[in-house]
Amino acid sequence: xxxxxxxxxxxxxxxxxxxxxxxxxxxxxxxxxxxxxxxxxxxxxxxxxxxxxxxxxxxxxxxxxxxxxxxxxxxxxxxxxxxxxxxxxxxxxxxxxxxxxxxxxxxxxxxxxxxxxxxxxxxxxxxxxxxxxxxxxxxxxxxxxxxxxxxxxxxxxxxxxxxxxxxxxxxxxxxxxxxxxxxxxxxxxxxxxxxxxxxxxxxxxxxxxxxxxxxxxxxxxxxxxxxxxxxxxxxxxxxxxxxxxxxxxxxxxxxxxxxxxxxxxxxxxxxxxxxxxxxxxxxxxxxxxxxxxxxxxxxxxxxxxxxxxxxxxxxxxxxxxxxxxxxxxxxxxxxx
Ligand code: TYM
Numbered sequence: 001x002x003x004x005x006x007x008x009x010x011x012x013x014x015x016x017x018x019x020x021x022x023x024x025x026x027x028x029x030x031x032x033x034x035x036x037x038x039x040x041x042x043x044x045x046x047x048x049x050x051x052x053x054x055x056x057x058x059x060x061x062x063x064x065x066x067x068x069x070x071x072x073x074x075x076x077x078x079x080x081x082x083x084x085x086x087x088x089x090x091x092x093x094x095x096x097x098x099x100x101x102x103x104x105x106x107x108x109x110x111x112x113x114x115x116x117x118x119x120x121x122x123x124x125x126x127x128x129x130x131x132x133x134x135x136x137x138x139x140x141x142x143x144x145x146x147x148x149x150x151x152x153x154x155x156x157x158x159x160x161x162x163x164x165x166x167x168x169x170x171x172x173x174x175x176x177x178x179x180x181x182x183x184x185x186x187x188x189x190x191x192x193x194x195x196x197x198x199x200x201x202x203x204x205x206x207x208x209x210x211x212x213x214x215x216x217x218x219x220x221x222x223x224x225x226x227x228x229x230x231x232x233x234x235x236x237x238x239x240x241x242x243x244x245x246x247x248x249x250x251x252x253x254x255x256x257x258x259x260x261x262x263x264x265x266x267x268x269x270x271x272x273x274x275x276x277x278x279x280x281x282x283x284x285x286x287x288x289x290x291x292x293x294x295x296x297x298x299x300x301x302x303x304x305x306x307x308x309x310x311x312x313x314x315x316x317x318x319x320x321x322x323x324x325x326x327x328x329x330x331x332x333x334x335x336x
Contacts, residue, residue, distance in 0.1 A: 005070040007145035008177075009068035009209035012085070012138060015062040016049040019069050021211040021282065024289075025187030025253045026150025027171040034148060040080035041142055041314060042070055047092065048134060052116065052203070059183045061326040064303055065293065071306075072292035083310030085138065090318035091287055095130075095137040097325060098163055101170075102133050105160070111155055119222070122153040136160040141318040148182040152199055157181045176321070187253030196242035214290055217283045224279035235266045235274055236257040244271065247278045254281045257315050 011031055011049050013023055031042060049059055067082055075082065107113065107129050117124040135156050138148055140163070147157050157179060164176035190200045193218040194209040204210055208223050215223070230241040237260055239245065248259040251274075255262070266274055296303060327333065 006039045007036065008142055008148045009034060009148065010041040010139060010142055010144040011148050012043045012045045012048075013066050014048045015044045015046055015059065015066040016052060016054065017062065017312065018212040018214055019066060020190075020200055020202055020213065021250065021286065022190040022200035023121070023202070024073065024213060024286070025190055025250070026152075026184065027148060028070065028073045028075075030148045030182065030184050031070075033164050034146070035075060035080060038146065040075075041081055041083075041140055041317075042075055043083045043085050043087045043088075043138075043310075043314070045135075045138065048131060051125055052120070064300060065214070065297060066295045067303055067307055068296035069289070070196050071296060074290045075305045077310075081310045081313050083307045083314050087307065088141075088310035088314045088318055090141055090315065090322045091134065091288045094141055094318075094325060095134040097329060098133040098136050098140070098167075099130055100139070101163055101167055102130075102136075102159070106159055107132060110159070112152065112247075132156050134160050134165050139179050140164055141315075141321045143177040143317075143321060144179045145177060146182055147179050148184075149182055154181055154183065167325075173328060175270075175328060180255070181219075184253070186249060190250060190253075191246040192244065193223055193246070196228060196246045211282060211286070213286060214293065215286070216290075217249075217287060220282050220286065221276075221279045224275045227275055229271045229275075233270055235263055235269060235271065237263055242284055244274070247274050251281050254285050 009031070011027060013019060013027065019028075031040070044063045046059065046063050049062075063084060067084070070082060071077055073291040110132060113129055113131065116128055120128070136159065137162050139157070147160075149157065158181075161178050164178045167175050168178075192198045192200050192205050193210040193211070194204075198204075200210045202210065208226055211220055211223060227243065227247065229247075232241065235244060235248075237245070237248070245259070246281060248262050251257075251262045252259045266277070323333075
């Protein structure tokens with residue numbers, strides 16, 4: 001299909017820490033799989049990362065790292081638009097408008113807000129609460145059709161859809177395309193290796209709980225050996241064994257098989273065998289991505305040139321939507 005007729009697909013990762021295997025299976029690898037069928041925009045949401053405390057130096061490095069990882073995973077910078085959220089000021093501008101159309105009740109019901117604010121105690125930033133308005137802005141600015149994400153982000157896209165429908169209705173014009181959600185059939189929710197009842201998360205203070213996409217082969221093997229499994233020894237599809245289900249999910253997602261096929265391959269084998277096989281599978285996929293990412297990180301000028309061109313291109317699109325919204329809500333057009 002000619003690029004101009006393709007629908008828009010957009011997604012992003014928060015560079016708040018090193019990227020994980022969860023980010024890869026739930027998001028990045030699906031971006032790669034779908035990229036030829038869409039006009040793609042992928043970016044690093046550095047403004048979102050500021051909703052929790054960040055070390056400025058690390059944040060900058062992690063932002064480069066996120067974009068390098070996108071390319072190392074197989075996103076083609078020649079066809080996809082890659083950029084950094086803060087380089088396109090329209091994201092923050094539209095977010096303000098959307099903030100005026102989202103209700104406090106909707107924001108405070110968000111699972112991510114409840115979980116993160118519980119961890120932060122008293123010092124909860126207002127940004128953590130209004131986070132979904134910025135995310136909706138990210139998506140709606142580009143008249144996006146499809147947003148590929150992991151399970152945990154579904155709620156944020158649903159609220160984005162609600163705002164788009166609400167504003168289109170209030171102004172009786174099509175201000176925004178209402179985006180669809182894509183989540184993968186396997187790998188949409190990878191769990192922590194240390195607590196399989198919780199999601200594998202970049203921000204988990206226990207580094208053994210997550211596989212980072214920059215981990216060495218040795219670190220991957222060690223983390224898998226330490227992974228919390230369950231009582232018993234038989235490898236079965238059983239919800240009472242969440243640790244085993246997680247390893248089965250990871251292996252299934254990485255081998256393009258179903259979890260029950262992985263169970264059959266392990267008939268009569270012990271948990272230890274499953275752990276080693278899962279580690280091998282992760283190393284096979286993540287190893288080359290890690291090496292390519294680290295190599296790209298030695299070429300920051302190249303990365304810079306990509307996200308500079310990306311921001312320029314993204315802004316052209318974003319400005320059109322923002323101008324239309326400003327006009328429809330009643331702001332006077334600037335004459336500069
Ligand atoms: P973030 O940075 O937490 O996660 C990035 C992507 O990885 C997915 N993911 C997972 N998938 C499976 N298992 C897991 N354990 C796991 N952990 C994370 C997430 O679902 C996500 O797809 N708010 C977003 C970033 C964002 C965004 C956007 C995404 C900002 N604006 C616009 C899409 C469109 C976030 O914090 O993702």
